Amino acid sequence: MPQFPISPTADAAASPASMALWRRWWRRQSPSRQDRFIALGPLFSVILFLAAVIAAFGYLRIEEIDREQQAVTRDVEYAQQRLRLRLLERQEQLMRIGRDVSNSQIDTEEFIVQAEALVNQNPELMAISWIDSKRRIKASYVSSSANAIGPRTVGEQLTVGETDGTYELARDLRQPVYSRPLIAQDTRRYNAASLQLQVPLDDQGKFAGVIMGEYSVDGLLRFGIPTEITAKYAVALVDDKEVVLAGNLPPPRKGAAKLLPWAEGAAKYEIPVSPVGNGLLIRAEGYRASQGLVGSGFFWLVSALSALTVWMLLGNWRHTRRRVQAQEALLTETHFRRAMENSMLTGMRALDLQGRITYVNPAFCQMTGLTEAELVGCTAPFPHWPESELDIMQARLNDELRGRTPPGGFEIRVKRKNGNIFDARMYVSPLIDPHGHQTGWMTSMTDITEPKRIREELTASYERFTTVLEGLDAAVSVAPLGSEELLFANKLYRSWFGGQVSGHVNLIAQAGVPAFAPTGDALDAVDDMAGFPTDSLTGAQTANAEIFVPELAKWLEVRSRYLNWVDGRLAQMVIATDITPRRHAEEQAAQQNERAQNASRLITMGEMASSVAHELNQPLTAINNYCNGMVSRIKANQISNDDLLVALEKTAKQAWRAGQIIQRIRAFVKRSEPNRTSADVATLVSNAMELAEIELRRHHVRLTHYIAARLPDLMVDRILIEQVLINLMKNAAESIAQSHRPTAQRHVELQVVPKQIDGQGVVEFSVLDSGRGLSPEVMERLFEAFYSTKAEGMGIGLKLCRSIVESHHGRLEAVNLYNGDEVAGCRFTFWIPVTPLISPAVSATNTIAAEAAGPQ
Structure with a gap:
């Protein structure tokens, strides 16, 4: 591969270029960053020197340890x-x-x-x-x-x-x-x-x-x-x-x-x-006899000198950094205050001691519609003063310059440049220079036109709200939990209980609603919130109760609810309504119902009069025959003492039988107070059957019954339940008579069995007849008051029967019996719970219904 020599001129050209880049980068840095870089150079030098010394000592020590x-x-x-x-x-x-x-x-x-x-x-x-x-x-x-x-x-x-x-x-x-x-x-x-x-x-x-x-x-x-x-x-x-x-x-x-x-x-x-x-x-x-004192001393000397140098460099750098930070903080504070003044909605105005405007912020200019040049340097009267109130504004200014303004500020009227007037509140504080001398006054101004309008509307709304509550025909009171303070009470409450919280507490106590958490040391072991709803108190349903207040001689319907008061405290509101007229009306209705039930029983006994006379004729005839026979045999001296004793016992038995018939009729007709006692079901049904069988025989109807064994006792009024059974069996016999059934099909069956309905044990009574049943029209109006399918009927029998059963927390129903598509009869069924759950409110209603069941 060929080798190309590097030209020295190229190196010479590259060096000035790199230096130029370095200078441009350095100049782009801020002075504070340049100072930081300059301070870091000596620091890194000292640290590198100390690291080299430590490395040399460490290397020698490692070699020595390895040899040892x-x-x-x-x-x-x-x-x-x-x-x-x-x-x-x-x-x-x-x-x-x-x-x-x-x-x-x-x-x-x-x-x-x-x-x-x-x-x-x-x-x-x-x-x-x-x-x-x-x-x-x-x-x-x-x-x-x-x-x-x-x-x-x-x-x-x-x-x-x-x-x-x-x-x-x-x-x-x-x-x-x-x-x-x-x-x-x-x-x-x-x-x-x-x-x-x-x-x-x-x-x-x-x-x-x-x-x-x-x-x-x-x-x-x-x-x-x-x-x-x-x-x-x-x-x-x-x-x-x-x-x-x-x-x-x-x-x-x-x-x-x-x-x-x-x-x-x-x-x-x-x-x-x-x-x-x-x-x-x-x-x-x-063994180590020496710890290397010479080497250690030299190392600590170098370390101390290095640490001293680093400390001096850090101190110098820290001083420089604090000075730069102080400058930056001053600029930041100035910018921040200016930005805050420009962004705030409160107008700021500065006056010197002579009352001349020296400074206004943008918010003040925006409120008045005047520019800073138009305001700074002005003296009284100022251009934002209304012409009609110059004297008032001058008096305010004089008080301001003398420092006599109230700490809570004062209200004034300010004129905008376009002539509009608005309400404002002004606060004044003195201006103090760094030497502690006052140089003027700083005034802050806030536009209160809208808050003033809202305050006036709230005042009017409160007056309307108070007028409505004062005019209610119910007493309204509010009291906080755990305190004896009455937060609110309307006019009717004050007229009944005065301004005391005791009336509020008594209403809650009589209504059975928890009012205040217990205080003191006596109940430390008791849960303070016992009795309160398990869900959120303010989301709990309203509690209602009807109570009688002897002090007022009135019946009151009390409704209570938890709410959060305006100050955040949990409070309880009670609304008490006078229901005395309604209770009087209910009592009159109960009396009318009582008279109707009495009339029903009298009518029933009137219809059964001939049958009762026939029943009484049998024991009376037997008594007469026994007495005549004994008289004849005594006159003829043809009777012994044993025969006479047997005849007298039979005569007494027939007299007892006649007396029992009369006592049952008298107990059935006699008006008495409601008396719910533990009753044996078999005995109760037997008494009812004995009274109803007279009417059934008159209509040539056969009665059969089935009573389950080991039935539990019921807490009922025996006379009322017997009346229901007699009315149902009597109606069954009349239905069979109206259907003209043959003798073999004229029968009524009574069944008494235990059952479970909605998870609750009950005793069910059923009366089955072989009549013609009930038409759909009759079924819809069967339990309607004053409705009857009989020409001579009053239409109150089944209505009273249903009221009696419901007063015992039961239910009465009627269904037709079918043989294929043909109606084969009707079945009336009612059940009574074994352990009825009677609430205080329902108990009073049931007592009224039970009282109305007795005849006069």
């Missing part, structure tokens, strides 16, 4: 080899003794002699013991200087804890096994750590025990590690849990030594002791 680490690694491995050879040599000697014991070449005495010689020759050995296969000591020799173990007694059995499982391992492997380092429980003993070597004994292939040699870990360190290594390093034997068993290590560095980047800890190295394994480690750490 290599040296300590080499020496520790050498010490580990020396200690390994010493342990293997002792292991071979113990194995030789074990072979002599296994071959029965030595006895216990000879064993003790050889063990004593071996222990005395090797100071690290503390004891040698001969242990049989049952873990009993047959012979043992313990060095007199051994403090880590106690005496070994012949015949003593070693525990598992004393061998740490090494005995079992030697028995299973049939090889020499080293134990983990053992530490005596008595910490007062010196050199308490020990190490066991157990050599298994073999007796013709059977395990015969072990030869156990016990080493002192401290002796292994002192006699197994070369002295030249212990002189250079802090050497220690540790276990796998970092517990120092022998020797010592230098404490970790603290304090300022950790801050030196080169003053790291001395080199250290550790390696497992073979053949013991990882349970025993040899660890060595180099």
Whole structure:
């Protein structure tokens, strides 16, 4: 590839071009940025110099640490080899003794002699013991200087804890096994750590025990590690849990030594002791007699000089930056104030002490329609003063110059350039110069034409609202929760209860609506909001109740609602309406209803009069016959006392039967107060059937019934329910008579069974007849008052029956029975709940209906 030489003229041309670019870039920078760049140059220089010094010291220290680490690694491995050879040599000697014991070449005495010689020759050995296969000591020799173990007694059995499982391992492997380092429980003993070597004994292939040699870990360190290594390093034997068993290590560095980047800890190295394994480690750490004071002092001197230089540069740069920031803040503040004055809707006008205008802002010019040139320099009278109020405006100006304006400002009328007049409010404050002297007055002016109009409209609206509330025929009051303050009360409330909040509270209490949260310490354990609606209070539905106020002798309908008052407090509004005339009308209606029910019962009994007379004729005839027979037989002396007693008992029974018929009729017709008691359904139905059966026999109608077993008792007025059943059975008999059914088809069935309706247990009463049923027209108007399909009927029987059932929270219905497409009869059904839920408001209505059910 050809080489093209670079022309020197090209380099010379490129250099001025780059310099020109640099100059243009520098000139485009702002003075503050140029100062910042100039200040950053020396700062970067000092930082780079300090970084170079730190890097040089760090590199030298890393090299030194690497050399020290290599040296300590080499020496520790050498010490580990020396200690390994010493342990293997002792292991071979113990194995030789074990072979002599296994071959029965030595006895216990000879064993003790050889063990004593071996222990005395090797100071690290503390004891040698001969242990049989049952873990009993047959012979043992313990060095007199051994403090880590106690005496070994012949015949003593070693525990598992004393061998740490090494005995079992030697028995299973049939090889020499080293134990983990053992530490005596008595910490007062010196050199308490020990190490066991157990050599298994073999007796013709059977395990015969072990030869156990016990080493002192401290002796292994002192006699197994070369002295030249212990002189250079802090050497220690540790276990796998970092517990120092022998020797010592230098404490970790603290304090300022950790801050030196080169003053790291001395080199250290550790390696497992073979053949013991990882349970025993040899660890060595180099001594450091000096922390490099010369190098450290030089480093700190350079660092201090560099820090001082950086501090001086930063201080200079900070001073320059503050000066620039003060200039920028001054410009920003000036621009901000001018922008604020130009954008605000409040007019600003400055006057000197002589009353001459010295300054106006754009808002003031916009309000008056005059320019700044037309206003600045003017004296009174000003062009924006109305001609008709010059005297008033001059008086205002004089007060302003004398400082006698009210703090809340004052209202004036201002004329625009086009002649329009508007209302304004002016506020005055003195102008103070930097030396604390007053130089004039600053006036702010606000156009209040629209707010004044709105205020007047609100005042008129409030007057209309108050007039409406004062004219209501209901008492309206508002009170906050948790307070005894009355926020509002209209005229009718004040006329009833005065201006006290007690009337409001009493209305709420009688209506059963929670009013105020309890206060004081007596109810600390009670929920303050108990009884309030679970949804949002202001969104809860209005609570209604009808109460009687004895103080006013009036019935009031009370409606309450929670609302947020204008000041944000949660309040309760109560509206009480006088319903006394309505209650009187309801009472009169109840009395009319009572008379109608009484007339219905009298009519029913009138229709049943002939049948009742026939029923009474039977017992009366029987009584007459019994009496005549007894008189005849007594006159003829043909009757004994026993026969006379039997005849008298029969006569009394017939008289009792006649009396019962009359009592039932009298109880049915007699007017009584409503009395809801627990009634047995079977007894109630039986009484009704006994009264109605008279009418059914008159129409030649057969009555059958089915009453379910174990029916629950009902809380009812027995007479009213009996009246309903009698009317339904009587109507069924009349319907059958009007349909001209044959005798075999003239029957009425009464059924009483328990049921579940809408999840509530009820007792259902059904009356089924075999008449001609009900037409659609009759079905629509069946329960309508004064409607009847009978020529002599009054049309109040079924209406009263339905009222009685509904007063017991039940329901009365009627349906036709079909045999194919042909109407085969009609069924009237009503049910009474087993446990009626009676609310206070409905209870009063039901009581009135029940009272109206009794005849006069």
